[in-house]
Amino acid sequence: MIPSLANRFGHKIVVPEQLREIVGPFPRKKKVIMCHGVFDVVHPGHVRHLLYAKSKADILVASLTADIHIDKGLYRPHVPQDLRAANLAAFEMVDYVIIDGNAEPVHNILAIQPDYFAKGYEYNANGLHPKTSQEVETLASYGGEVLFTPGDIIYSSSHLIDLTPPAIRNEKLLTVMERYGVTFDGLRRTVEAMAGRRVHVVGDLIIDSLTNCTMIGGQTKTPTMSVLYESRDDFVGGAGIVAKHLKAAGADVTFSTVLGDDALKDFALQDLAKAGVDVLPQIDPTRPTTNKNAIVAGGYRLLKVDTLDNRSIGNNILNELVEALGATSTEAVVFSDFRHGVFNRRTIPAFIDAIPVGCFRVADSQVASRWGNITEFKNFDLITPNEREARFALADQDTPLTALASDLYDRTECRTLMLKLGDRGVMTFISHEHEKLGSYFTIDSFTDRVVDAVGAGDGLLAYATLTMLVSNSPAEASILGSIAAACVCEQDGNVPIEPEDVLVKLDKAEQSASYWT
Incomplete structure (x- = not known):
């Protein structure tokens, strides 16, 4: 039987304290870039975002929002946090995955101090959102930098999920087991x-x-x-x-x-x-x-x-x-x-x-x-x-x-x-x-x-x-x-x-x- 995602790629899923020890303090020889999101359904826009981020640093960290802090709909996320983490860990370009137990990523940005924090183009197209401005200021406080990925293609996870919620009964069952x-x-x-x-x-x-x-x-x-x-x-x-x-x-x-x-x-x-x-x-x-x-x-x-x-x-x-x-x-x-x-x-x-x-x-x-x-x-x-x-x-x-x-x-x-x-x-x-x-x-x-x-x-x-x-x-x-x-x-x-x-x-x-x- 083929091992499940969680079993096969679970070694990439770490807590912020572990990650800080792995990558070492800022500044460091090997550059670290962090991406953050919900990743309820990983689509081509996410893949391009992650690939671009990996091209800018040695180590790519994917950070995802814990289930408890997701408020995009009454029944979101459709994919629970452990399975979302395993999905990201399965990508070759992703080196580590963390589940952010905070409502905003700035706490882990300060704890890990990545060299770069990658944001999608849409977060900079019409001026900075207040939350994005806070992230920029947090990185600048220790010498980090926000990078905005190219905006030639953008897909909405929410729109895709609204069309057809993902049917992952077996994946959820095996992950829990x-x-x-x-x-x-x-x-x-x-x-x-x-x-x-x-x-x-x-x-x-x-x-x-x-x-x-x-x-x-x-x-x-x-x-x-x-x-x-x-x-x-x-x-x-x-x-x-x-x-x-x-x-x-x-x-x-x-x-x-x-x-x-x-x-x-x-x-x-x-x-x-x-x-x-x-x-x-x-x-x-x-x-x-x-x-x-x-x-x-x-x-x-x-x-x-x-x-x-x-x-x-x-x-x-x-x-x-x-x-x-x-x-x-x-x-x-x-x-x-x-x-x-x-x-x-x-x-x-x-x-x-x-x-x-x-x-x-x-x-x-x-x-x-x-x-x-x-x-x-x-x-x-x-x-x-x-x-x-x-x-x-x-x-x-x-x-x-x-x-x-x-x-x-x-x-x-x-x-x-x-x-x-x-x-x-x-x-x-x-x-x-x-x-x-x-x-x-x-x-x-x-x-x-x-x-x-x-x-x-x-x-x-x-x-x-x-x-x-x-x-x-x-x-x-x-x-x-x-x-x-x-x-x-x-x-x-x-x-x-x-x-x-x-x-x-x-x-x-x-x-x-x-x-x-």
């Missing part, structure tokens, strides 16, 4: 080792229904659609399907929830018992079992009718749930929050205090359409919100995604954050040093065809939790969680994901990512 020592065989062993792990799920059970109809037509006098009822399918969803995913993966699962005293309660308890989930239900006759019923015709969801009561659970039920949580022997506790009464500002502190000492603590707060806040679950080992929930929690709709995720990671004080990005995959943060390599990574979606994306996050939550119990590897957890989410997306309704489903897709991922000589 190499960085964190993950192998495909190791992932398979982790799936096999999930059996027997003990997990306690606490949260809101939902019955998801599909009422299948045939379209008859519309009324002539009113804008009313007419459909013919055919059948109804009920599925255990919400925190219930999280419990079923965990059980399907081989875990021993305890599930604490609140149900109404109705027929859907009976359906839920029978379904969960059949799946092998040990349920500790609290029955509240004053509320219905939460039901979300989608009216479907011709494969389209026309309408969703919800039957629910979102008021907070009473103290008696809260005390029963808290007592069961503290008394249940388990390796992990998963709070699956849909804000249908179990979790709120009043109850969350009591639940957190009741978690047995030494348990792996997980929280997922799927509350984008209701009031709720993932930041109420502080100091957890793993949290798995999606982008919309993160923006809701931080009251921030404008910040680029990487900066948004880093802010959420810091605010929640969690150990691992997996930010679900829908069809763009998952972004995982594991360190507060956000500018450094390895502080976070992205895994693109493994979904080949979307049938029904609802519930994908539940599959990710279950398999990511078990992976962390087995291997304590956020990289493995992100990969296997994403694969489980893809399996959910490729079928209709809430169906538990079996290990065989994950292994089949893992085999396909290995085949796709492998390049044989």
Whole structure:
């Protein structure tokens, strides 16, 4: 198998302190020139710029902006910083690559003191930009010089990316696997080792229904659609399907929830018992079992009718749930929050205090359409919100995604954050040093065809939790969680994901990512 870019050219990627020792202090015998940019997509304009710069000095240093400081769009960069660094290192004319953890390059210019700093022609065509003037002054302070490369050809990375974002799922996957020592065989062993792990799920059970109809037509006098009822399918969803995913993966699962005293309660308890989930239900006759019923015709969801009561659970039920949580022997506790009464500002502190000492603590707060806040679950080992929930929690709709995720990671004080990005995959943060390599990574979606994306996050939550119990590897957890989410997306309704489903897709991922000589 051909080595990846990061593995083959990683020796060229250094930190500024290393580079200063390598090139020596200014002035020096061998001239050093530095180029700086985002380099999200390296195009012919970049190549000409780098070639020109190399022709002016002995050593060419390519400096690139860390992901955390890129603000050219909500989802930029498309190529993460470690892969952008490897792309530049692969060029023969580039001697060294550094990732600049600062918002501006002047800090590293002063630290390294290159003889020359190369800028594109466009930075000098209509007078100096204030930032360029600052760079000129910084170099002049010790005797360096800014060189402007010829302007006969200029391409815009942003324009190219806007046309078609780069499809680099395999490259991202292999880069993450190499960085964190993950192998495909190791992932398979982790799936096999999930059996027997003990997990306690606490949260809101939902019955998801599909009422299948045939379209008859519309009324002539009113804008009313007419459909013919055919059948109804009920599925255990919400925190219930999280419990079923965990059980399907081989875990021993305890599930604490609140149900109404109705027929859907009976359906839920029978379904969960059949799946092998040990349920500790609290029955509240004053509320219905939460039901979300989608009216479907011709494969389209026309309408969703919800039957629910979102008021907070009473103290008696809260005390029963808290007592069961503290008394249940388990390796992990998963709070699956849909804000249908179990979790709120009043109850969350009591639940957190009741978690047995030494348990792996997980929280997922799927509350984008209701009031709720993932930041109420502080100091957890793993949290798995999606982008919309993160923006809701931080009251921030404008910040680029990487900066948004880093802010959420810091605010929640969690150990691992997996930010679900829908069809763009998952972004995982594991360190507060956000500018450094390895502080976070992205895994693109493994979904080949979307049938029904609802519930994908539940599959990710279950398999990511078990992976962390087995291997304590956020990289493995992100990969296997994403694969489980893809399996959910490729079928209709809430169906538990079996290990065989994950292994089949893992085999396909290995085949796709492998390049044989």
